[in-house]
Amino acid sequence: MSTDEPGPTEWVGRGDAEVGVGPWDEAVRGPVPDDPRLDRDLLAEGDRRNVVDAYRYWTREAIVADLDTRRHPFHVAIENFGHDANIGTVVRTANAFTAAAVHIVGRRRWNRRGAMVTDRYQHIHHHETVADLVAWAADAGLAVVAVDNTPGAEPIETAELPRDCVLLFGQEGPGVSMDARSRADLTVSIAQFGSTRSINAGVAAGIAMHAWVRTHADIDRAWR
Incomplete structure (x- = not known):
């Protein structure tokens, strides 16, 4: 996986607050990675889905494809x-x-x-x-x-x-x-x-x- 994925400390909040990450901030993180797994809408709007941090900004199809390499028998x-x-x-x-x-x-x-x-x-x-x-x-x-x-x-x-x-x-x-x-x-x-x-x-x-x-x-x- 790319090292550009947001880490566990980048959750917006817990409890009643929003969770996930906001829009990709180039001033903080640098240019958006040239990664076909990333969803351009989520990068622009933020990713509040119930997914692990390693999958932040990924498309659903990319997440499923990666899970398919990890699934148990x-x-x-x-x-x-x-x-x-x-x-x-x-x-x-x-x-x-x-x-x-x-x-x-x-x-x-x-x-x-x-x-x-x-x-x-x-x-x-x-x-x-x-x-x-x-x-x-x-x-x-x-x-x-x-x-x-x-x-x-x-x-x-x-x-x-x-x-x-x-x-x-x-x-x-x-x-x-x-x-x-x-x-x-x-x-x-x-x-x-x-x-x-x-x-x-x-x-x-x-x-x-x-x-x-x-x-x-x-x-x-x-x-x-």
Whole structure:
């Protein structure tokens, strides 16, 4: 990456103040770099997007292309037979951990509000049924790992998550469907100690993705 990218100290503000960077100031930074990744409108108007500082002023297409060189070999899938409101949160978290892609199973439409615009940078695919997803995963050489607190599930805290896999999540409440559990190569559970039978699907997805990261990711490549 270019050394001309603004650093962490160049945020305009935190909390209620604007975040990001203002217009490129040639008096302070010198001439605008001759870099095709940079967006001329953002350079002129400032960049207030929810992106890491290394991507300030970059075009969306350039960010996606760079993320494609950093993506991890795990995928995330979530069932959407009841129009689950947690899907946006799952997409946002998948983007944070650079999942290869997110797969929506069932209804094509989903609530994007929780994604906080991160769906612009994340590859998202749709499958009509669980069988379609499993068939696609088999062709791609990916194990399907269902995440659900169900009898017979292996604790995720001690399970060996496959490196090349699809982490499959169910809807809030019913969890992973019986069809999905029967087709999965492995089902893992998340240890809980309170009175509630299950935790929020978006939270469960974050825990499972981070478990994968702790096992397989190169932490030195994380943004600092």
